[in-house]
Amino acid sequence: MLKFSASSFALALFLTFALPLSGQNERMLIDKVVATVGGEVVLLSEVQEQVAYARQQNSKISADYPCLVLQNLIVQRLLVHQAKIDSVLVKDDEVENQLDARIERLRSYFNQDDKAIEEYYGQTVAQIKDQMRNDMRNQLLAERMQQEITKKITITPLEVQAFFQQIPPDSLPFFNAEVEIRELVYKPPVNAEERAKARARAEDLRKRIVDKGESFADLAKKYSDDPGSAAQGGDLGWQKRGTFVPEFEAAVYKLEPGQVSPIVETEFGFHVIQLIERRGNLVHARHILIKPEITDEDLAKAAAKLDSVRTFILEGKLTFSDAVKLYGDKNAPSHNNDGRVANPRSGNTFFEVGDLDTNVFFAIDELEVGGISKPTPFRMPDGSRYYRLILLESRSKPHRADLRQDYNKIQAAALEQKKSDYLEEWMVARLRKTHLAIDPLFLNCPNLQEILAQTQRF
Incomplete structure (x- = not known):
């Protein structure tokens, strides 16, 4: 991938999404606002959490890293502030799906052991998820707003050529x-025999749940062939209508909370489904999947x-x-x-x-x-x-990079640079119209001084 330097104000908008720190049960007892952007605030604890998380990953972070973190958070809050003004929305199910994905990655680090997670972080998985929810919504809002700002930016072949020609020959990337x-x-x-065997296994598991009262989650952990949900007792999280294949979706939306479906066959195999909760077009369900043997x-x-x-x-x-x-x-x-x-x-x-x-x-x-x-x-x-x-x-x-041979890659890099430049101009112009205050604790940061200088220049 081509990489070219940009000004210090062309910021990374996708922040490191820090997990709670080991042993952290809540945010700092003594906290304060270190930046205000329009109606949005940045807390000192947010900066410290990002820095501490980065230090866990790399002990050699630079001394000015807190300044860079606050810079990124200011940009994120500006985008969130503008998103609210422009009525740019992120749906609840989008937030929940992203949270579920984060939690699943966290679980994979701990071999699906929720108790180990709780011991390490001092919080249950549900508490960790609740703590991450607002940060996740802000991140998604910022990303959505960035897309709205740059979605009409296009690039011509002449611009791609000019972009390539301004790169010194000895700086061209090597592919x-x-x-x-x-x-x-x-x-x-x-084959028919294996299909019949799989259906019989699914029927047996359903009887154990419905007739014998055995735990759906325990049986899912032990027998389900779905690697994405088995370790969570078959839990599929909150999903919106249209997420599942038609046969599965038709069955799950007919269920009442707690009810177990008849056997449902899809292209993936045979399912036993239980509805946990429903909110309009959102469903929270679990399932056991039995795949026919190939x-x-x-x-x-x-x-x-x-x-x-x-x-x-x-x-x-x-x-x-x-x-x-x-x-x-x-x-x-x-x-x-x-x-x-x-x-x-x-x-x-x-x-x-x-x-x-x-x-x-x-x-x-x-x-x-x-x-x-x-x-x-x-x-x-x-x-x-x-x-x-x-x-x-x-x-x-x-x-070495060649305009004709590598046109698609160079075009993509040129487009990203054009979007970055446009976004920088947009942010400077927007910040001039938006209240920005930075705590004296960070006013000696050169990058933040530059932001203040640029936004106060008329």
């Missing part, structure tokens, strides 16, 4: 060898099927795009992008060769551009066994 790949992900069909015979049939599809493509009877639409698993992230695989680190479709999954590397290592691998087995994130074909879309050698 390692990269490839672009496409994939056709094929889900082996479940046998070695099923996998062999899948490989043979894909080999036939590969032959059709190579003979020109079918394009790769059409094959993805006809045979690809619609739940694969690449399915709706013509099979193009996105790099989760960069967001684009380029992968450095060294970052490729080992199986992918060996599948394409000897392919020419446009070549298609033989059917390759792999596992989805949930552990399910699939097969796929991989097409080598492009391959580049190590090189």
Whole structure:
């Protein structure tokens, strides 16, 4: 990714989202406001929490780090202040979904042991979540407002060219060898015998819950095949209408709180569902998922099927795009992008060769551009066994950035720079019209002095 310096006022808007500190039960008993931005305030404790969290991650943080933290918090509060003026909204379910994701990451650090989390932080998971809620809402509001401010910013080819030409040749970034790949992900069909076994297992678990009064959560932890919710007793958190696949959604919205559904079959397997609570179009439910087993015979049939599809493509009877639409698993992230695989680190479709999954590397290592691998087995994130074909879309050698060869990357960097410049201008202009006060404790910070000087310049 291209990186270019910007002025000290072109700020990082996505703050480090600090978890509560070890042993912290509440905010400081003695606290004070260290900055006011319009109707929004920044507390000293917020700055100290960010600094302490950063120090936990890296003991060598700079002496001016508190100044930088306050700078970022001021920018965030300015965006939140403007969002409220412009009636930019963040829905409750968006906040809850983000909180659930944060909590799930926290749980993963502690091997899903909530008691260990409570011992370490001195708070229950529910208390931690409550403490994070307002900060999360502010973060989402700031992000949403930033998007609103810059959403109409576009860039022309001439601007991209000018952006590239102003970079000194010896400062051009060096790109390692990269490839672009496409994939056709094929889900082996479940045979009738394994499907019947899975349904029977789900029926048995439902009877144990409904007839014998066994704990839904305990059975989910022990038997559910959903890795994302099993450790939480099948808890799916608060979800809005439209989140679930149709069969699951139709069932969960028919339930009363505490009620357990009949067996529900979806493309993922068989579900036992319990509604915990409902608020309008929001539902809080838990489930147990039982997946039919994919046998070695099923996998062999899948490989043979894909080999036939590969032959059709190579003979020109079918394009790769059409094959993805006809045979690809619609739940694969690449399915709706013509099979193009996105790099989760960069967001684009380029992968450095060294970052490729080992199986992918060996599948394409000897392919020419446009070549298609033989059917390759792999596992989805949930552990399910699939097969796929991989097409080598492009391959580049190590090189310095080149406008023609790397246009998409340079265009993206130029657009981000243009947005950053526009955002800087917007913030300076907005702060001149917004009450800004900074506590004397921080007035010796050069970056904050610069902000005050810029916003008071007429």
